[in-house]
Amino acid sequence: MRSVEGKWQRKWKEAGVFEPKVEEGRVKYFLTVPYPYTNGPLHIGHGRTYTIGDIIARFKRLTGHNVLFPMAFHITGTPIIAISERIAKKDAKTLDMYRSYISYYVEDREKIEEILESFKDPLRLATFFAEKVQADFEALGYSIDWRRKFHTGEPIYNAFVTWQYERLRQLDVVGKGEHIVTYCLLHKQPEGEDDIQDADVNPVEVLEYTAIKFKLEGSDISLLASTLRPETLLGATNMWVNPEADYAIVEFKGEKLLVSKKAWVKLTHQYVEPDMRVVGELKGAELVGKTVETPLGQKLLILPASFVDPDNATGIVYSEPSDAPYDYVALVELKANPRVLEPYGINPRVVETINPVKIIDVPGVSDHHAKVVVEKYGITSQLDEKLEEATREVYKQQFYSGKLIVDDPDFKGLSVPEAREKMKVKLISEGKALVFYELNRKAFCRGGGEIIVAKIKDQWFIDYGTPWWKDRTRKLINEKLEIIPSKYKKAFQDVLEWVEKRPCARKRGLGTKLPWEPEWIIESLSDSTIYMAFYTIVHKIREYNIPPEKLTPELFNYVFLGEGSAVEVSEKTGIPVKVVDEMRNEFNYWYPVDHRHTGIPHISNHLTFYLFHHTAIFPEDKWPRIISLNETVIREGAKMSKSKGNVIPLRDIAKIYSADLFRFYIASAASLESVLDWREKEIELVLDGLYRFTNIMMQSRNVNGELPSDYYGRWFASKFRRIISDAKKSMEALEIRDYVQTTFYQVMNLLEQYRDLVGEDYLKAVKYVSKDWLIMLNPVIPHLTEELNELLGGSEFLSTSEWPRSDKYPEDEESEILVDSLFSLVEDVRKILEVLKKPASRAVFIVAPEWKREALRLYREKKGIKTIIEELKSKYNLRGRELEIVEVVQMFNKNPSEEVFKTSSKKEYEVLEYSVKFLEKKTGLKIEILWEDEARARGIPRSEKAQPLKPAIYVD
Numbered sequence: 001m002r003s004v005e006g007k008w009q010r011k012w013k014e015a016g017v018f019e020p021k022v023e024e025g026r027v028k029y030f031l032t033v034p035y036p037y038t039n040g041p042l043h044i045g046h047g048r049t050y051t052i053g054d055i056i057a058r059f060k061r062l063t064g065h066n067v068l069f070p071m072a073f074h075i076t077g078t079p080i081i082a083i084s085e086r087i088a089k090k091d092a093k094t095l096d097m098y099r100s101y102i103s104y105y106v107e108d109r110e111k112i113e114e115i116l117e118s119f120k121d122p123l124r125l126a127t128f129f130a131e132k133v134q135a136d137f138e139a140l141g142y143s144i145d146w147r148r149k150f151h152t153g154e155p156i157y158n159a160f161v162t163w164q165y166e167r168l169r170q171l172d173v174v175g176k177g178e179h180i181v182t183y184c185l186l187h188k189q190p191e192g193e194d195d196i197q198d199a200d201v202n203p204v205e206v207l208e209y210t211a212i213k214f215k216l217e218g219s220d221i222s223l224l225a226s227t228l229r230p231e232t233l234l235g236a237t238n239m240w241v242n243p244e245a246d247y248a249i250v251e252f253k254g255e256k257l258l259v260s261k262k263a264w265v266k267l268t269h270q271y272v273e274p275d276m277r278v279v280g281e282l283k284g285a286e287l288v289g290k291t292v293e294t295p296l297g298q299k300l301l302i303l304p305a306s307f308v309d310p311d312n313a314t315g316i317v318y319s320e321p322s323d324a325p326y327d328y329v330a331l332v333e334l335k336a337n338p339r340v341l342e343p344y345g346i347n348p349r350v351v352e353t354i355n356p357v358k359i360i361d362v363p364g365v366s367d368h369h370a371k372v373v374v375e376k377y378g379i380t381s382q383l384d385e386k387l388e389e390a391t392r393e394v395y396k397q398q399f400y401s402g403k404l405i406v407d408d409p410d411f412k413g414l415s416v417p418e419a420r421e422k423m424k425v426k427l428i429s430e431g432k433a434l435v436f437y438e439l440n441r442k443a444f445c446r447g448g449g450e451i452i453v454a455k456i457k458d459q460w461f462i463d464y465g466t467p468w469w470k471d472r473t474r475k476l477i478n479e480k481l482e483i484i485p486s487k488y489k490k491a492f493q494d495v496l497e498w499v500e501k502r503p504c505a506r507k508r509g510l511g512t513k514l515p516w517e518p519e520w521i522i523e524s525l526s527d528s529t530i531y532m533a534f535y536t537i538v539h540k541i542r543e544y545n546i547p548p549e550k551l552t553p554e555l556f557n558y559v560f561l562g563e564g565s566a567v568e569v570s571e572k573t574g575i576p577v578k579v580v581d582e583m584r585n586e587f588n589y590w591y592p593v594d595h596r597h598t599g600i601p602h603i604s605n606h607l608t609f610y611l612f613h614h615t616a617i618f619p620e621d622k623w624p625r626i627i628s629l630n631e632t633v634i635r636e637g638a639k640m641s642k643s644k645g646n647v648i649p650l651r652d653i654a655k656i657y658s659a660d661l662f663r664f665y666i667a668s669a670a671s672l673e674s675v676l677d678w679r680e681k682e683i684e685l686v687l688d689g690l691y692r693f694t695n696i697m698m699q700s701r702n703v704n705g706e707l708p709s710d711y712y713g714r715w716f717a718s719k720f721r722r723i724i725s726d727a728k729k730s731m732e733a734l735e736i737r738d739y740v741q742t743t744f745y746q747v748m749n750l751l752e753q754y755r756d757l758v759g760e761d762y763l764k765a766v767k768y769v770s771k772d773w774l775i776m777l778n779p780v781i782p783h784l785t786e787e788l789n790e791l792l793g794g795s796e797f798l799s800t801s802e803w804p805r806s807d808k809y810p811e812d813e814e815s816e817i818l819v820d821s822l823f824s825l826v827e828d829v830r831k832i833l834e835v836l837k838k839p840a841s842r843a844v845f846i847v848a849p850e851w852k853r854e855a856l857r858l859y860r861e862k863k864g865i866k867t868i869i870e871e872l873k874s875k876y877n878l879r880g881r882e883l884e885i886v887e888v889v890q891m892f893n894k895n896p897s898e899e900v901f902k903t904s905s906k907k908e909y910e911v912l913e914y915s916v917k918f919l920e921k922k923t924g925l926k927i928e929i930l931w932e933d934e935a936r937a938r939g940i941p942r943s944e945k946a947q948p949l950k951p952a953i954y955v956d
C-alpha cells in the first residue's frame with residue numbers, strides 16, 4: 001500500500017484533479033477545515049479532523065458536486081515569536097524540542113542545527129512547518145487545492161484582514177476601553193485561549209468572586225475573604241487561613257486590606273489605584289487565634305486550614321460548613337486533632353462549640369447538605385481531590401432548588417441565586433466588599449508565563465454583545481445553520497448568549513496591524529473568522545501578480561459585497577476590469593461555505609466568532625450552512641501528551657502505517673461524537689481486512705464479470721443496490737463509521753455468503769461490482785482503490801468518477817428475504833443437531849401452505865379470529881382444522897414480521913428446492929423439501945408447525 005501511495009498522489013497532482021474551476025450551473029460544495037497553526041508538527045489528533053474533512057470532500061466529488069477544499073496556514077499571534085525568542089536565548093528545553101521536531105523531517109545533523117538557528121526568525125519557523133504540514137497532508141492523500149494556500153503573515157492576507165476590520169469598525173462593533181482579560185505576568189500583555197497551555201481541551205474561565213472585608217479586632221486592618229457564594233455569609237462560623245502562607249497588608253483607598261501576597265499582585269492588575277501599596281507582611285500563623293467581625297456584626301475566630309490556597313483568589317476564606325464540603329471536612333478534622341491548635345494557644349473546647357448552621361433548605365436533604373455529600377463520597381481529608389466534585393454537586397443542587405431559611409427578613413425565603421445577587425449588591429454598595437476576579441484553574445501561557453485576570457484600561461475589543469449582531473447570529477444558529485452531530489447545537493446557543501466583549505488585538509505578535517492604530521496586532525482568534533472568503537480569490541491574486549497595495553477596501557467591497565462597480569475599482573487600483581470581475585465571480589460562485597468541519601473544542605471560540613463575523617459582514621445568502629464536529633483522539637486508553645511521549649506525529653503515519661490504513665482506521669474506529677482510542681491491535685485487524693479485500697479483487701482480475709438472473713443473482717444484486725443507497729445516506733448524515741461498515745464490511749460479508757451459495761463463481765460477482773465497490777471505498781482509501789481500478793483495467797481516475805447508479809442493480813426484496821432465510825435455516829439446523837447430540841443423516845424442510853400466509857394477512861387487516869376462520873374454512877377446505885388457524889396467528893403474534901407479506905409460499909418452496917445442494921453442503925445432511933400437506937400425508941411428526949418463512953424442520 002505504501003508503495004503505490006506516492007504514485008497516485010503524483011498523478012492527481014499532475015492532472016490537477018483537485019483544482020476546481022467555476023462552472024456556472026454546476027452544483028458546488030465549498031468545504032473547509034480550519035487552517036493549522038504552524039508552530040510545530042501536527043499529530044494524529046489533528047489528523048482525524050483533516051482526514052474526515054477529506055473523506056467528505058471526496059464523497060461530495062463523487063456525488064456530482066464541484067468541490068473546493070482549500071488549505072492555508074495560521075501563524076498569527078505570540079506563540080511562534082515566543083519560541084523564536086527562546087531559541088535565540090538558547091533555552092535548552094526549547095532547543096531540544098525543536099531539534100527533535102526538525103529531525104522528523106531532516107536527517108543530517110548539521111542541517112538540523114542550521115535550520116534550528118534560522119528559527120530565530122519567527123517567519124522562518126512558521127514557514128518551515130507550513131511546508132512540512134503540507135507535505136504531511138499530501139502524503140495522506142488529502143484532495144486539497146494547493147493553489148490557494150497562503151499564510152496569515154503574508155501582506156496580501158494582511159490587506160484582506162485590514163478590509164475586514166475597517167468594515168467591523170464602520171459597523172461600530174469594535175471598541176476600546178476598560179476590559180477584563182486573561183493576562184500573562186511574564187510577557188506583561190493580555191493572552192487568550194490560543195496562547196494558554198491546554199486551553200483548547202481544558203478551558204480557562206474568568207470567575208467573579210465577592211471579596212468580603214472582615215475587620216480584625218483591635219486593629220484597622222480588614223481580612224479580605226473571597227467567595228463565589230456571598231449569601232453563605234449568613235451561615236459563617238469562623239475564618240480559615242493557611243498558617244504557612246505569606247500574607248500582605250495592602251493600603252487600598254485609605255483602608256488596610258489583608259490578602260495573600262499572591263493576591264496582592266492580582267489586585268494591582270485589577271484595580272489601578274495609584275497609591276495601592278504593601279504596608280506590612282506576615283505569616284498566616286500570626287493570624288490564627290485572633291477574632292474578626294463580619295459585615296453583619298458577628299464575631300468569628302480565625303482557625304488554621306491547609307486547604308486554603310494562597311494562590312487562589314485572596315487566599316483567605318470564611319467557613320460555612322453547612323453548605324461547603326471543604327469547610328465541613330476542615331472543621332471535622334480540626335475537632336478530631338485538637339493538638340493542631342496547641343501552638344496557637346486556642347482552647348480546643350472553643351472549637352468544639354463551632355457547629356454548622358443550616359441556612360439553606362434543599363428538598364430531600366434534611367441534614368447539613370455538605371455533611372450528606374461528604375459522607376456519600378467517603379471524604380475524610382480536606383486535601384481529598386473528590387472535594388471538588390462534592391462541592392460542584394452541592395452548589396449545583398442548591399443553585400436550582402435551594403431556598404434560604406434564615407431569620408433575616410431581607411433574605412428569608414429567597415432562592416439561592418436571588419440571595420447571592422442581593423448579598424453581593426448589598427455588600428459592595430455599602431463598601432463592605434469588592435469584586436475580585438480569578439481563573440477557574442491555574443494556567444500558564446505557552447511561553448511559561450503565569451496567567452491571571454487583569455483589567456486593562458485601553459484594550460481594543462470586539463463587542464459580541466451588540467444586540468443587533470446577536471440577533472442576526474441567533475437567527476443563523478437557530479434557523480439556518482445545520483450542526484452535525486445535532487446535539488452540539490445547544491452548546492452554540494449557550495455560547496451565543498454569554499459571549500460579550502472580547503479583546504481582539506495585542507501589542508505584540510505576528511499578524512495584521514489594526515488599521516487605525518498600527519501599534520496593535522489583530523490576535524489569532526480574531527483574524528481567522530472569514531478567511532474562507534479569501535480562498536475564493538487568492539489564486540487569482542497570485543495568477544495576476546496583484547501586489548498587496550492594490551488590494552484596497554474598494555476592491556474587496558466590490559468582490560465580496562458587490563458595492564461599487566468593477567470599472568470604478570479598476571480605475572482606482574489599476575487592476576483590469578476583467579480580473580476584478582473574475583474575482584467577483586469566483587467569490588459569488590463558491591460562497592457561502594457549505595460545510596466547515598472541525599474539533600469540538602472550537603465551539604466556544606473560533607466557530608462562534610466565525611458565525612458572528614459572517615453575520616456582521618455578509619448578506620444572509622452568504623452565511624455558513626453546515627458545521628460538523630468530531631471528538632479527540634487518545635492512544636491505548638490514555639490521553640496523548642508530550643510529557644508521556646505517546647504522541648504520534650502525522651509525519652510518521654504514511655511511513656509506518658500507510659495513508660490508506662490510517663484513513664480507514666480513522667473513519668471506522670469511532671463515530672464523530674466519540675473519542676477515538678488509537679489501538680495498535682485494532683489497526684492490525686483493519687490491515688487484515690484490507691489484505692483480504694485486495695486478494696479478492698486481484699483474484700477477480702481475469703474472470704468475466706456477470707451476475708446471473710437466478711434467485712441468488714437477484715438476491716445479490718438487490719442487496720448491493722441497498723448498500724449503494726444506504727452508504728449514500730450514511731455519508732450524507734456524516735455517519736462515516738456506518739459508511740465504512742456498509743461499503744466495506746457489509747460487502748465483504750455479502751460476498752462471503754454468495755460464495756457459500758455459488759462457490760468460486762462468486763468472483764464473477766466481485767468483478768461485476770468491482771468498479772462500483774471501488775468507487776464507494778474511494779473516499780476512505782483513495783490510493784488502494786485507484787491502484788486496484790487500474791489493475792482491473794480502469795483507465796480513468798476513480799477520484800473524479802461518479803457515484804454508482806443503484807438502478808443498475810434490480811430491486812428484488814422477495815429474493816433478498818428468501819435467500820437470507822436460507823442462512824438462518826442453516827443456523828436452525830445446527831442448533832437442532834447440537835441439542836440432538838446423535839448423528840443424523842437426513843433433514844426434511846416442510847413449507848407452510850399459502851392459507852397460512854392468508855390467515856396472517858387477514859389478521860393484519862384487523863379481522864377477528866372468527867371471521868378469519870370463516871373465510872378460510874371453506875376456501876381452503878379446512879373444516880375441523882380451526883385450531884391450526886388459531887395457532888398460526890398466535891405464533892405470528894409472538895414474533896411478528898413484515899417479511900412474511902412480501903413473499904409467497906410458492907416462491908418460498910421454489911427457493912428451498914433450488915437450494916438443496918447449498919443446504920446439504922452447509923448442514924452435511926441429505927435434504928428433502930416438502931409441502932406441509934405432503935409431509936402430513938407421510939406422517940412426518942409436527943409437520944403442522946410449519947410457519948410462513950419458518951419451515952418445520954424434521955431431522956432423522
Ligand SMILES: [Zn+2]
Binds near residue numbers: 184187191
Ligand atoms: Zn505569556
